[in-house]
Amino acid sequence: MSVRQVVIPGDHIEVESQKNRSSITLGPHISLVPTIGTHTLNPTTVGLLEEKHLSAKRTVYYVEANSKRYLPESGDNVIGVIIGSFGDFYRVSLNDFSVPVVLNQFSFPNASKKNRPRLEVGDLIYARVESVNPNVDAEISCVDPTTGKAEGYGKLEGGMVFKVKLAYARNLLFDPNAHILTELVTKCKFEIAIGVNGKIWLKTDDIHSTVACGRCIEKSQQWSDADIKANVEDAFAAMKKSKDEGDN
Amino acid sequence: MGLDYNISNNEQQFVLDALKENTRLDGRKLLDMRNVEIQIFPDEYGHVDVKLGKTEVACKISASIEQPYKDRPFEGLFQINTEISPMCSPFFEVSQGASGGTSSRQTSEEILISRMIEKSVRRSNALDLENLCLVAGSKCWSVRADLHFLNYDGNFIDASCIAVMTALLHFKRPDVEVSGDDIVVFDTKQRDPVPLSILHIPLCVTFNFYNPNGDEENIKGESNGELIVVDTNLIEERLSLGSMTITLNKNQEVCQLLKSGGLNIDASLIMNCCTYAAKIVSQLTDQIHRVLKEDEHKRINPTEQKELQTVNSREAS
Numbered sequence: 001m002s003v004r005q006v007v008i009p010g011d012h013i014e015v016e017s018q019k020n021r022s023s024i025t026l027g028p029h030i031s032l033v034p035t036i037g038t039h040t041l042n043p044t045t046v047g048l049l050e051e052k053h054l055s056a057k058r059t060v061y062y063v064e065a066n067s068k069r070y071l072p073e074s075g076d077n078v079i080g081v082i083i084g085s086f087g088d089f090y091r092v093s094l095n096d097f098s099v100p101v102v103l104n105q106f107s108f109p110n111a112s113k114k115n116r117p118r119l120e121v122g123d124l125i126y127a128r129v130e131s132v133n134p135n136v137d138a139e140i141s142c143v144d145p146t147t148g149k150a151e152g153y154g155k156l157e158g159g160m161v162f163k164v165k166l167a168y169a170r171n172l173l174f175d176p177n178a179h180i181l182t183e184l185v186t187k188c189k190f191e192i193a194i195g196v197n198g199k200i201w202l203k204t205d206d207i208h209s210t211v212a213c214g215r216c217i218e219k220s221q222q223w224s225d226a227d228i229k230a231n232v233e234d235a236f237a238a239m240k241k242s243k244d245e246g247d248n
Numbered sequence: 249m250g251l252d253y254n255i256s257n258n259e260q261q262f263v264l265d266a267l268k269e270n271t272r273l274d275g276r277k278l279l280d281m282r283n284v285e286i287q288i289f290p291d292e293y294g295h296v297d298v299k300l301g302k303t304e305v306a307c308k309i310s311a312s313i314e315q316p317y318k319d320r321p322f323e324g325l326f327q328i329n330t331e332i333s334p335m336c337s338p339f340f341e342v343s344q345g346a347s348g349g350t351s352s353r354q355t356s357e358e359i360l361i362s363r364m365i366e367k368s369v370r371r372s373n374a375l376d377l378e379n380l381c382l383v384a385g386s387k388c389w390s391v392r393a394d395l396h397f398l399n400y401d402g403n404f405i406d407a408s409c410i411a412v413m414t415a416l417l418h419f420k421r422p423d424v425e426v427s428g429d430d431i432v433v434f435d436t437k438q439r440d441p442v443p444l445s446i447l448h449i450p451l452c453v454t455f456n457f458y459n460p461n462g463d464e465e466n467i468k469g470e471s472n473g474e475l476i477v478v479d480t481n482l483i484e485e486r487l488s489l490g491s492m493t494i495t496l497n498k499n500q501e502v503c504q505l506l507k508s509g510g511l512n513i514d515a516s517l518i519m520n521c522c523t524y525a526a527k528i529v530s531q532l533t534d535q536i537h538r539v540l541k542e543d544e545h546k547r548i549n550p551t552e553q554k555e556l557q558t559v560n561s562r563e564a565s
Binding site: 081083093096097120122123124156157158159160161201207208210211212214215238239242243 | 274275277
């Protein structure tokens with residue numbers, strides 16, 4: 001169950017008074033004003049207020065907001081570019097012109113002193129943000145801590161990266177029935193990795209369909225749900241036509 | 249802090265592979281321009297916003313009366329101000345000014361852009377400076393074009409050239425009356441403002457060169473398999489091995505040609521580029537004229553027009 005309401009900083013959102021402090025969990029972009037009797041939530045940015053009941057006793061509140069610059073949060077799945085290495089670490093850029101994060105060479109499945117991954121500057125990796133601390137560089141890792149295996153993390157070979165808005169990337173990643181993706185599946189076979197830092201890696205069998213898929217995803221940010229099917233249809237028809245022209 | 253774009257090897261490889269197959273990330277062919285959107289601000293003269301895909305440039309023209317240069321008493325002043333702020337992309341740093349200028353690549357890129365516009369518009373005599381003279385040696389119009397770079401997605405040069413030329417064509421200065429040393433400047437309400445005299449419309453077309461087989465092939469000069477791309481976006485511009493900017497007008501006169509370093513190309517190829525650029529320039533010139541005409545149409549005030557007419561329709565009594 002979720003309630004959606006547009007909030008701005010300065011709003012006071014009253015939460016039912018019978019709940020005690022420990023039943024409220026605060027997510028991103030929201031703070032709690034301690035008052036007696038009621039609890040007041042204070043959003044720190046503009047966005048949609050989300051309320052999710054994790055269990056009977058615990059409710060999480062957060063503000064779903066769009067931003068342009070990605071700031072690492074632990075647990076996020078991200079796509080980064082290796083921009084250098086120092087000691088046992090790689091320096092990884094998640095966002096152009098931002099502070100790079102670090103990736104330990106041992107943060108790969110089965111990595112040891114003798115068996116290290118060989119990554120070069122410019123390689124693309126899919127990783128998980130491990131820890132974020134205000135005083136040191138954020139750290140990412142290519143191992144799933146629950147299984148100790150890669151589980152999809154690691155170096156991305158080939159393909160292309162497309163950039164979307166941060167909120168849209170989150171939506172694509174967390175919504176299992178994201179309309180644009182289910183529509184693209186009917187058109188061609190593709191591999192995809194979605195980073196919540198607004199980067200989407202795509203790989204298909206040929207260049208033309210990768211370009212078509214990528215453009216559909218980028219443009220679908222502005223498409224209404226009803227138009228997606230027709231627009232995807234059009235994009236692929238145009239792609240086929242230009243591909244045939246190129247072959248002749 | 250990373251101060252350059254970090255483009256992964258995957259992206260580089262993909263872009264080059266795509267170019268080899270005559271396709272680009274936005275679905276264009278190699279020699280296709282992006283859609284040019286020219287918007288004129290409705291309540292001013294000479295304020296234009298040009299969008300070339302995601303690249304966006306705004307230009308504002310202003311004029312004031314000043315003293316001409318001592319050595320050119322019969323000419324007005326024309327100045328183009330191009331300062332790229334980090335607003336369009338953090339790639340462009342805050343400029344240090346003339347005294348504290350750093351010799352980093354970012355600033356050199358910026359200098360190149362402003363030089364190009366200067367060369368294309370000012371030095372090609374697009375604006376008739378002698379027409380700006382009011383009183384020889386003491387008073388003349390000083391026209392100033394301020395370029396604002398709002399978003400960067402490659403090809404600033406072409407976009408800003410279109411912006412400056414459209415703004416100059418659109419701008420109107422207040423009417424003046426000169427009697428002896430006295431100058432009377434009329435308010436736009438008293439007398440219709442006067443357009444500047446534009447001699448021709450130079451427009452830039454930038455070509456970028458790539459060679460998927462490496463640039464060594466071009467140095468040896470046996471089989472040149474280079475690819476030519478028009479109107480590159482950010483990632484294509486970063487990956488190109490060299491670029492050439494040609495400035496032409498609709499009469500197919502080459503005003504300026506710049507090919508600074510980069511990939512070696514054949515002279516015959518430059519000729520081909522010129523003929524192709526001429527085609528683009530003539531389309532763009534037509535588009536500029538169309539936009540200006542539409543704007544002129546919008547500015548006509550119907551009630552005012554009616555009052556100015558000598559024949560008034562009278563209501564039958």
